[in-house]
Amino acid sequence: MQNRIITIGREYGSGGREIGEKLAEKLGIPCYDKEIVEQASIDSGLLEEDIIEKGEHLSALSKLSSHFTLYNLYSNMTKNDLIWHAQVKAIKQLAEKGSCVIVGRCADYILRDRENVINVFIFSDMDKRIERISQLHPEVSPEKFIRDIDKKRADYYKHFTEMEWGESRHYDICLNSSALGIDKCVDLLCDLY
């Protein structure tokens, strides 16, 4: 049987990553996030820190890490494009490897031609997100921080997919984690799988 993949898009602070991890644990399959970065870095020669930083956010045309300059001279691709293509390859490889959960990184779009993919979007009320992020990052102004990251994710998604991030019609199921609770979201997705 073909591998079964669950992709999870999520608003910042909605607990989408936690849901992905708990779901994967319950289903006994891997949840990929850091592995995508590692794989993309190995394949492309890009630094992991670049992929982590720009893997879901567009950046202005900034200079590449020094060891990468030669490659860049031979291509017309921007740093964003390089990271995008490295991630696309990594996500496709991981999906080929076995059933899994993939959090973020436009995996819903990247795997759109595969069968047996469930695309999920997790969102949450702002007050609950503020509460969550205030605990994780007490040094930031939480609402602005959340809106900035959401905007970056939306811009990145729009740039590469030409679709609106978080618009329900691009997903199979959208869940409000603040209304339903993290564990109920996990249970529902487990049932769905």
Added chain:
Amino acid sequence: MQNRIITIGREYGSGGREIGEKLAEKLGIPCYDKEIVEQASIDSGLLEEDIIEKGEHLSALSKLSSHFTLYNLYSNMTKNDLIWHAQVKAIKQLAEKGSCVIVGRCADYILRDRENVINVFIFSDMDKRIERISQLHPEVSPEKFIRDIDKKRADYYKHFTEMEWGESRHYDICLNSSALGIDKCVDLLCDLY
């Protein structure tokens, strides 16, 4: 325990009504749709046909059914407002009566101050909706018909709630009925309840 209400907003042709009816049957609670019209008609004196026609669509300022003219002379409300207020009252009364499923008619917004309400939105890919509506209404051009009704529902929702119809953040769960199937949607909502 307070009554538990499930409201279902739905794109035209998505099978949202069918999901509501099957869910209510499975849960052993009523699914209200026509009852809202009857109740609103009894309370307001408006004709059922007016409520059916305009209960989810804004209309231009058209003349009221003749027996209603006197009331209209004494108020500054438009026909849309009259129907809206009659529906609000009916939906609140039905929610007070016992646990239930309510399809459409901005019930999510009308019951926003109640606890124990699960707000659901059902959407579907256009090709599946065309298939469904072509069978139900072979006389119409299905895609245009679907888009027209969706637009009317969206305008009506926006007018009275000042929110965007179908935008995931206004709901607790949004389901793609064409991807998941009607019965799977019913099962998931049953679990959630």
